[in-house]
Amino acid sequence: MKLKIAVLEGDGIGPEIMKQGVAVMDAIAAKFGHEFEYTPAICGAHAIEEVGDPYPDSTHEVCMQADAVLFAAVGSLKFDNDPTAKIRPETGLLAMRKKLGLFANVRPVATFDCLLHKSPLKEELLKGADFVVIRELTGGMYFGAKYQDNDQAYDTNIYTRPEVERILKVGFEMAMTRKKHLTVVDKANVLASSRLWRQIAKEMESQYPEVTTDYMFIDNASMRVLTEPRYFDVIVTENTFGDILTDETSCITGSMGLQPSSSLGEHTPLFEPVHGSWPQAAGQNLANPIAQILSAAMLLEHFGLNEEGALIRKAVTASLDANVRTPEIQVEGGEKYGTTEVGEWIVNYIKN
Amino acid sequence: MKLKIAVLEGDGIGPEIMKQGVAVMDAIAAKFGHEFEYTPAICGAHAIEEVGDPYPDSTHEVCMQADAVLFAAVGSLKFDNDPTAKIRPETGLLAMRKKLGLFANVRPVATFDCLLHKSPLKEELLKGADFVVIRELTGGMYFGAKYQDNDQAYDTNIYTRPEVERILKVGFEMAMTRKKHLTVVDKANVLASSRLWRQIAKEMESQYPEVTTDYMFIDNASMRVLTEPRYFDVIVTENTFGDILTDETSCITGSMGLQPSSSLGEHTPLFEPVHGSWPQAAGQNLANPIAQILSAAMLLEHFGLNEEGALIRKAVTASLDANVRTPEIQVEGGEKYGTTEVGEWIVNYIKN
Ligand SMILES: CC(C)[C@H](C(=O)O)[C@@H](O)C(=O)O
Numbered sequence: 001m002k003l004k005i006a007v008l009e010g011d012g013i014g015p016e017i018m019k020q021g022v023a024v025m026d027a028i029a030a031k032f033g034h035e036f037e038y039t040p041a042i043c044g045a046h047a048i049e050e051v052g053d054p055y056p057d058s059t060h061e062v063c064m065q066a067d068a069v070l071f072a073a074v075g076s077l078k079f080d081n082d083p084t085a086k087i088r089p090e091t092g093l094l095a096m097r098k099k100l101g102l103f104a105n106v107r108p109v110a111t112f113d114c115l116l117h118k119s120p121l122k123e124e125l126l127k128g129a130d131f132v133v134i135r136e137l138t139g140g141m142y143f144g145a146k147y148q149d150n151d152q153a154y155d156t157n158i159y160t161r162p163e164v165e166r167i168l169k170v171g172f173e174m175a176m177t178r179k180k181h182l183t184v185v186d187k188a189n190v191l192a193s194s195r196l197w198r199q200i201a202k203e204m205e206s207q208y209p210e211v212t213t214d215y216m217f218i219d220n221a222s223m224r225v226l227t228e229p230r231y232f233d234v235i236v237t238e239n240t241f242g243d244i245l246t247d248e249t250s251c252i253t254g255s256m257g258l259q260p261s262s263s264l265g266e267h268t269p270l271f272e273p274v275h276g277s278w279p280q281a282a283g284q285n286l287a288n289p290i291a292q293i294l295s296a297a298m299l300l301e302h303f304g305l306n307e308e309g310a311l312i313r314k315a316v317t318a319s320l321d322a323n324v325r326t327p328e329i330q331v332e333g334g335e336k337y338g339t340t341e342v343g344e345w346i347v348n349y350i351k352n
Numbered sequence: 353m354k355l356k357i358a359v360l361e362g363d364g365i366g367p368e369i370m371k372q373g374v375a376v377m378d379a380i381a382a383k384f385g386h387e388f389e390y391t392p393a394i395c396g397a398h399a400i401e402e403v404g405d406p407y408p409d410s411t412h413e414v415c416m417q418a419d420a421v422l423f424a425a426v427g428s429l430k431f432d433n434d435p436t437a438k439i440r441p442e443t444g445l446l447a448m449r450k451k452l453g454l455f456a457n458v459r460p461v462a463t464f465d466c467l468l469h470k471s472p473l474k475e476e477l478l479k480g481a482d483f484v485v486i487r488e489l490t491g492g493m494y495f496g497a498k499y500q501d502n503d504q505a506y507d508t509n510i511y512t513r514p515e516v517e518r519i520l521k522v523g524f525e526m527a528m529t530r531k532k533h534l535t536v537v538d539k540a541n542v543l544a545s546s547r548l549w550r551q552i553a554k555e556m557e558s559q560y561p562e563v564t565t566d567y568m569f570i571d572n573a574s575m576r577v578l579t580e581p582r583y584f585d586v587i588v589t590e591n592t593f594g595d596i597l598t599d600e601t602s603c604i605t606g607s608m609g610l611q612p613s614s615s616l617g618e619h620t621p622l623f624e625p626v627h628g629s630w631p632q633a634a635g636q637n638l639a640n641p642i643a644q645i646l647s648a649a650m651l652l653e654h655f656g657l658n659e660e661g662a663l664i665r666k667a668v669t670a671s672l673d674a675n676v677r678t679p680e681i682q683v684e685g686g687e688k689y690g691t692t693e694v695g696e697w698i699v700n701y702i703k704n
């Protein structure tokens with residue numbers, strides 16, 4: 001298969017982990033006879049410094065021409081300390097999501113048995129948990145009308161029927177490919193926007209008679225993912241709730257550095273780690289490249305290259321089992337490997 | 353001291369736990385020579401059935417005439433299954449908050465060493481955690497302009513400067529009485545309303561030079577309370593984020609049935625358990641009365657009756673240590689006590 005891939009390494013640890021992600025894709029291409037063509041493009045703090053725009057038109061062009069975007073992370077310390085700056089890495093991220101129409105952010109929440117001890121949760125609660133959170137990514141308060149002056153400010157949490165239908169469809173269809181259990185998370189006892197979500201979800205239920213659909217308020221969901229994570233199969237929720245819930249759920253796995261995600265929508269699909277740009281660690285060969293590598297696996301699987309994806313996953317698991325791990329997940333007394341060394345180990349495993 | 357107390361027992365387990373809350377207050381009154389005058393009033397599902405209004409004017413009158421409101425919980429199964437019904441227990445709750453001007457919901461997150469094993473979190477992470485979450489309770493999306501038709505819906509997350517100033521003031525002042533560390537939780541990298549919060553908080557910092565103030569995005573906070581709960585002293589946040597975060601934080605203590613809260617504002621202060629009305633358990637002598645009893649302690653402490661509050665807390669801890677516990681927190685093989693028996697044990701402890 002031929003694939004044109006836009007490579008957006010972004011800021012902080014981005015370049016380092018991206019290097020390993022691409023190396024893994026190259027190993028897969030060689031082994032399976034694929035042709036992956038990479039086009040790098042700038043974004044984030046990096047792009048603000050170079051051209052004054054965190055998601056320049058030229059980058060958007062590259063993304064639009066590609067079959068898929070492999071993205072690392074954006075954000076730098078300079079901007080972290082001033083979240084009110086007008087031009088910031090995050091505004092580029094939001095522009096990218098909107099322009100590429102990436103309305104469905106899919107975050108698998110998978111645990112690794114050998115890393116359960118790293119979770120803040122008790123192992124017996126977490127073991128075997130395996131669910132997916134689908135977050136609406138181009139609507140709600142992120143993009144609704146905003147206003148701010150010195151005396152008041154507002155954001156508008158707005159959703160239209162087509163926006164809600166298409167994201168719920170992703171949820172129902174994802175449930176059909178899994179354990180057929182969909183949980184719609186909302187706040188329908190308070191919010192009008194949630195009531196619209198719930199109304200539409202109820203209408204759609206009959207189209208998916210095999211799916212068991214249930215409804216949960218976000219405040220309750222924020223507890224239930226802690227007390228009973230195995231309850232869930234597929235969760236679907238709106239943008240702001242999804243922002244909070246996906247961070248919470250990726251954190252409970254104890255291995256945030258291992259969680260990939262995909263963002264799907266109208267144009268080119270995008271694949272990226274759940275974690276951020278960790279500017280403090282940039283250039284230090286410390287960051288875990290696995291979330292980036294598993295994002296590459298999700299990318300390949302998106303194009304039906306399931307054997308290729310499975311091999312990457314097998315290689316990742318083997319590296320963990322062999323204790324070839326970056327510092328944050330290394331067992332006590334174990335040797336600590338760098339970003340490069342972990343990536344190279346996985347590449348070698350794939351080659352052989 | 354003479355205190356007029358409005359008693360709103362509400363629905364589900366409300367009446368049972370309220371009975372124990374009042375019994376404890378009576379024991380305190382007798383021991384310390386106080387005079388507490390109770391006026392019961394209806395609210396919740398109960399009140400919808402009786403008079404068609406979950407917070408009738410007559411109940412509001414009783415609350416306005418009182419020095420404090422002792423509240424249990426509202427909600428019934430009938431309404432839980434239909435969150436879109438126009439008249440529902442929650443609308444009464446929101447009306448009550450708004451009419452009483454209860455803009456500051458104060459939720460102490462305290463752990464009990466003997467119950468750490470009940471937490472979904474690992475004990476070593478949680479031990480010693482002791483913080484307070486202050487949730488703004490009468491603004492934001494809960495009360496901003498709403499709209500819904502068949503094709504679109506919105507909610508408005510609006511805050512004005514005076515609303516933000518008064519709740520931040522509660523936060524700063526609470527921090528002054530504690531470890532002088534205030535964390536403002538917002539989403540200032542995306543929301544205009546959060547940027548106003550952050551701007552005002554930064555302006556107010558200089559009035560509280562002794563307080564270390566920091567800022568955290570809500571998505572990050574939802575992780576940090578899990579990975580490092582001891583980091584926090586006082587958290588202050590807006591209504592919707594506070595709804596999610598306070599449920600998450602009360603759940604991690606492993607003892608939701610033991611968490612009281614106060615809601616303070618323009619008129620009569622209100623004291624209530626963090627947990628809900630648990631309709632499934634109503635009338636079964638199963639519910640833990642301790643959150644209600646500790647809400648009574650918070651009430652007394654609000655009026656400076658610190659010795660009285662301390663005695664209640666001592667009695668509660670003694671009951672836990674004596675394993676006089678309701679089923680959900682009883683140790684394996686231990687005898688299970690009912691709502692009444694736990695309440696009576698605590699009352700007897702206070703008397704003697
Ligand atoms: C950086 C920020 C704007 C972004 C968001 O809130 O969507 C991030 O938290 C995420 O979840 O991708």
Ligand SMILES: CC(C)[C@H](C(=O)O)[C@@H](O)C(=O)O
Nearest residue numbers: 189190219442443445446595
């Ligand atoms: C019942 C509901 C309207 C309420 C809220 O969201 O405020 C509840 O969850 C709470 O936290 O007191």
